[in-house]
Amino acid sequence: xxxxxxxxxxxxxxxxxxxxxxxxxxxxxxxxxxxxxxxxxxxxxxxxxxxxxxxxxxxxxxxxxxxxxxxxxxxxxxxxxxxxxxxxxxxxxxxxxxxxxxxxxxxxxxxxxxxxxxxxxxxxxxxxxxxxxxxxxxxxxxxxxxxxxxxxxxxxxxxxxxxxxxxxxxxxxxxxxxxxxxxxxxxxxxxxxxxxxxxxxxxxxxxxxxxxxxxxxxxxxxxxxxxxxxxxxxxxxxxxxxxxxxxxxxxxxxxxxxxxxxxxxxxxxxxxxxxxxxxxxxxxxxxxxxxxxxxxxxxxxxxxxxxxxxxxxxxxxxxxxxxxxxxxxxxxxx
Ligand code: GH3
Ligand code: MG
Ligand code: MG
Ligand code: MG
Numbered sequence: 124x125x126x127x128x129x130x131x132x133x134x135x136x137x138x139x140x141x142x143x144x145x146x147x148x149x150x151x152x153x154x155x156x157x158x159x160x161x162x163x164x165x166x167x168x169x170x171x172x173x174x175x176x177x178x179x180x181x182x183x184x185x186x187x188x189x190x191x192x193x194x195x196x197x198x199x200x201x202x203x204x205x206x207x208x209x210x211x212x213x214x215x216x217x218x219x220x221x222x223x224x225x226x227x228x229x230x231x232x233x234x235x236x237x238x239x240x241x242x243x244x245x246x247x248x249x250x251x252x253x254x255x256x257x258x259x260x261x262x263x264x265x266x267x268x269x270x271x272x273x274x275x276x277x278x279x280x281x282x283x284x285x286x287x288x289x290x291x292x293x294x295x296x297x298x299x300x301x302x303x304x305x306x307x308x309x310x311x312x313x314x315x316x317x318x319x320x321x322x323x324x325x326x327x328x329x330x331x332x333x334x335x336x337x338x339x340x341x342x343x344x345x346x347x348x349x350x351x352x353x354x355x356x357x358x359x360x361x362x363x364x365x366x367x368x369x370x371x372x373x374x375x376x377x378x379x380x381x382x383x384x385x386x387x388x389x390x391x392x393x394x395x396x397x398x399x400x401x402x403x404x405x406x407x408x409x410x411x412x413x414x415x416x417x418x419x420x421x422x423x424x425x426x427x428x429x430x431x432x433x434x435x436x437x438x439x440x441x442x443x444x445x446x447x448x449x450x451x452x453x454x455x456x457x
Contacts, residue, residue: 153179154200154272159186159216160234161207169203169234172261177268189216193225200275201230201268205257206242214242217249228278230271295369297347298354306368306376310433313366313380317424324380325387328419328440329357329394331373332452337414345405349412352403360394384422384457391418391455399453415453419444422457 156179160166166183173181182199184192186209202220206213217233220226232253233246243254252274253267293305301309310326317324331337331353338346350373357375358367370376379387395418402411421440424430431439447456 154276155180155182155198156201156203156268156272157182157184157189157199159184159189159202159204159208159213161205161213165205169264173265173268176261176265177272179268179272186210186213186216190219193223196225198225199229201232201271202226203232203234203255203264203268204251206233206235206239206246214246214249217246217251221250228275228282230268230275232267232271298351298369300354300358300375301366301368303368303370303376306366306370306378307433309366310376310378310437313378314423314430314433314436317380318430320381321424322381323383323422323424324378325382325384325390326421326423326436326440327377327379327387327391328370328437328444329375329377329416330419330444330448332415332417332448334373334414337412341409341412345409345412348405349403349414352405353398353414353416356397357394360390360397387420387422388455388457391420394418395453395455417444417447417452418455419447420455420457 156173156177158166158169158181160169160183163183163185170181170183179200186204202216204213204216209216213233217231220229220231230253231251232255233243233251234255234257235243235246236257246254252271255264255267293301295302313324316322331350334346334349337349350369353373354367354369354375357377361367361377361379364380366376366378368376379390382390395416399413399415402413404411419440420443421436423433423436443456447454450456
């Protein structure tokens with residue numbers, strides 16, 4: 124699939140934030156390397172050898188302090204571990220690092236004795252990325268560490284790009300709310316769970332009244348800012364379990380699991396009142412903008428097995444919204 128120019132721009136921004144240089148195709152921002160020798164002297168020897176050969180921060184840590192420092196947020200991109208570290212239990216550190224979210228993707232390079240073939244293979248089996256024979260010259264060590272650091276930075280970039288892709292696919296760009304594509308399957312899930320637990324849930328369609336005139340009077344950019352503020356006020360009235368999404372242009376969908384009609388009415392009324400009672404002040408030199416919303420409400424899960432499906436509930440909420448508009452707007456209708 125070919126990336127759009129917007130995607131490419133975002134990718135470059137992400138890459139830049141991580142210190143990748145497009146020109147050179149590799150990372151340039153320094154990362155962090157932690158050295159864990161059999162003794163502090165061994166680690167200091169490595170660090171002396173690496174001086175001027177890597178441009179990352181190089182720190183020395185004790186095997187028995189490693190988990191504690193990770194717990195406190197001291198995370199490295201790359202760990203160099205002697206098999207002799209921690210009273211000869213250096214390999215255990217590999218499992219410790221791989222088991223923790225914060226260090227799961229870190230590079231791990233194990234330094235082993237020339238005769239420690241079994242330990243070396245075990246290190247690879249536990250998840251080490253590379254091996255160095257004890258006594259290898261600093262050039263070799265630096266080369267292997269730089270290579271692992273590059274791999275780690277590329278993994279970070281990929282992960283961020285994937286996260287960003289997921290965000291783009293599920294969120295509305297303007298308001299940051301979930302989009303329609305995310306909301307519809309999520310709605311099905313809430314309806315299914317309600318059916319199984321015998322609980323009620325509420326569905327609301329919210330439409331900004333006479334929004335076209337906001338655009339016509341103040342311009343599209345101001346209209347956008349108003350939508351962002353409406354999204355914020357709606358979210359402020361909801362629990363974390365509630366779903367709030369931007370369903371269309373100036374239309375929002377809210378689904379509240381485990382909610383009675385009385386509770387839903389109260390929440391909808393509070394949202395309606397909270398939007399029309401406080402005109403939206405966008406800039407100090409601009410008069411606050413008065414708007415209102417109409418809300419169509421539908422209840423699910425209240426008719427046992429015969430409860431309407433999600434499409435039917437949406438149609439019911441839409442009819443209620445239409446009625447609210449017809450009856451003069453700025454009201455909640457069931
Ligand atoms: P009603 O009370 O009947 O809902 O009147 P209305 O003006 O809100 O309804 P209508 O559906 O005629 O107009 C909706 C307007 O919302 C038209 C469209 O330009 C505007 N709109 C939709 N999406 C956006 C957006 O993302 N940003 C801005 N600024 N305007 C938008
Ligand atoms: Mg309309
Ligand atoms: Mg409208
Ligand atoms: Mg509309």
